């Protein structure tokens with residue numbers, strides 16, 4: 001794709017395969033996800049820019065690196081692995097990942113946040129968008145549901161299906177997160193992978209200023225998770241984290257895995273980078289054009 005095509009405000013039809021691939025190829029997927037996030041948000045005129053842009057490389061590695069086993073043509077296949085976006089406000093990044101995987105038409109992304117569309121501001125299971133496993137958005141709740149899914153796969157179905165869930169780092173201030181984490185370890189859910197988007201920002205400030213949750217790694221370890229910290233913008237390092245989870249599952253360690261992904265809110269767009277003010281607002285048209293031009297140049 002040329003820089004000119006990449007910078008367009010229009011959605012294209014390119015989709016990407018899900019297989020083990022080079023970090024550079026995953027980086028390119030992440031950047032296309034970022035561009036789609038901008039394209040969606042500028043049309044919607046509302047929504048969250050910061051978290052979605054900052055976690056795009058996590059989604060690229062998870063959905064396109066061969067770690068999640070799914071069939072884009074049948075996202076209800078009972079043998080699929082599942083992903084739950086507990087930080088439901090970050091919906092645009094999940095919608096962009098699913099569109100780029102070919103789970104639904106890419107131009108449908110243009111319907112974000114419109115009445116009665118499948119792309120609501122927070123994921124809604126009852127909207128039937130392929131790949132949405134549960135409604136989420138009330139912080140902490142999706143994570144508990146995901147642990148329940150992993151428990152049922154493991155203890156009831158006795159299957160090797162994997163469950164992944166992403167939470168924000170501000171979301172760790174919810175008490176229910178820690179109840180669910182305790183259960184995941186107690187029930188030896190080595191089929192469960194927790195990804196924490198550690199951008200150090202939340203809705204109206206930096207994490208330690210609003211309510212300190214550090215040290216996150218020591219907390220996850222003490223709650224019984226095998227914990228690894230990675231650079232959330234480097235697919236090679238993210239792969240190291242997901243490989244560790246797969247190894248834990250294969251070796252039946254009986255421990256769930258936590259991947260702490262260090263990210264920057266708004267990563268890829270210089271005027272949004274590391275600014276909590278971009279937690280919950282969309283770009284204007286001029287800002288979107290500037291962002292797309294910058295993202296088109298991103299290596």
Ligand SMILES: Cc1ncc(C[n+]2csc(CCOP(=O)(O)OP(=O)(O)O)c2C)c(N)n1
Pocket residue numbers: 050051052087089090137138139140167168169170171172197199201202203265279
């Ligand atoms: C139970 C609950 N309380 C409050 C909110 C409002 N809210 C939405 S996102 C957010 C901040 C979350 O911070 P973080 O998890 O770090 O996400 P990020 O800012 O990085 O996107 C808050 C307070 C909510 N959705 N649910």
